[in-house]
Amino acid sequence: MRSRMDDVKSYAPSAVVGQVMMGAVVAEVMESRNPKFKAGDTVTARQGWQLYSVSDGRDMAVMDPSAAPLPWYLGLLGGGGTTAWVGLFDIGKAKAGETVVVSAASGSVGSVVGQLAKLHGCRVVGIAGGPEKCGYCVDDLGFDACIDYKANGMLANLQAATPKGVDVYFDNVGGEILDAVLTRMNPHSRIPLCGTISQYDKTEPYGIRNFRSFLVNRILLQDFVMTDYREEGQRAQPWLLQAVKDGKLKYRVSVAEGLAAAPEAFLGMLKGRNFGKQVVKLS
Ligand SMILES: NC(=O)c1ccc[n+]([C@@H]2O[C@H](COP(=O)([O-])OP(=O)(O)OC[C@H]3O[C@@H](n4cnc5c(N)ncnc54)[C@H](OP(=O)(O)O)[C@@H]3O)[C@@H](O)[C@H]2O)c1
Known part of the structure; x- marks a missing residue:
């Protein structure tokens, strides 16, 4: 929009x-x-x-x-959930045991990415704005860690939370946060580029400094837009609905x-x- x-x-x-x-x-x-x-x-x-x-x-x-509550059909059981699924599995190829980082982690897409990755056996680190949102990701959604990007020491906190580096960075925000995560990417890691919300209002876009990490680590960055992935999204919907009925997924709406x-x-x-x-x- x-x-x-x-x-x-x-x-x-x-x-x-x-x-x-x-x-x-x-x-x-x-x-x-x-x-x-x-x-x-x-x-x-x-x-x-x-x-x-x-x-x-x-x-x-x-x-x-x-x-499910009606608004969930606009998010978890609609665009939010299917975007999370396609980005994490079809684009990001997340595997059990890998470390997944997701930004805008408490939001519509990010909260589902983190929960799906946990159910898949990954270590999950969220990035979100403020202690309340980070607390929700860890305490309610079961993430392993969450970094408050508005607090001091973001890079040091990210390093501490990703001791084995990052295999999949599900990027919802772009800009400085993408730049920071690039310093933690592992060889042959993947970045599903879902959104760049930190840049939508900018007239001068942020220039990525750690670009060299793409070459050094042979990172695959692939942007995706759900209108190109209707079939994949439709395939995810019954699973998401069943997971909701089984109480495996939590979701929050404003x-x-x-x-x-x-x-x-x-x-x-x-x-x-x-x-x-x-x-x-x-x-
Ligand atoms: N590719 C696709 O087909 C597709 C489909 C749906 C959505 N998207 C994209 O996915 C992203 C998330 O969408 P959503 O619907 O799930 O929204 P959302 O996460 O529910 O809400 C947006 C969140 O973005 C975060 N944010 C805003 N400005 C930021 C900044 N400067 N730096 C870091 N974070 C910032 C805020 O969280 P904090 O308080 O944590 O900062 C805000 O709550 C968006 O970029 C959207 O465009 C893409």
């Missing part, structure tokens, strides 16, 4: 002033002439920031509202009330004021 707000080349078309802002929703079907849906169904859809909309049924799916609160909630998310997946309850 943030990249849509700039009039520059991106993987998604720019938003047009005066048109509805795109975004995923959980919604109720009011009326239907499509046999796949009936009034009263709860669905996920890409209908954007609006109370009512008309759909031809493409990109819409009926979900079970009793299986809820803003009302459409008028959406812009402030969005700005807050970019500044880390959200805790877990940020959603807006429209009605």
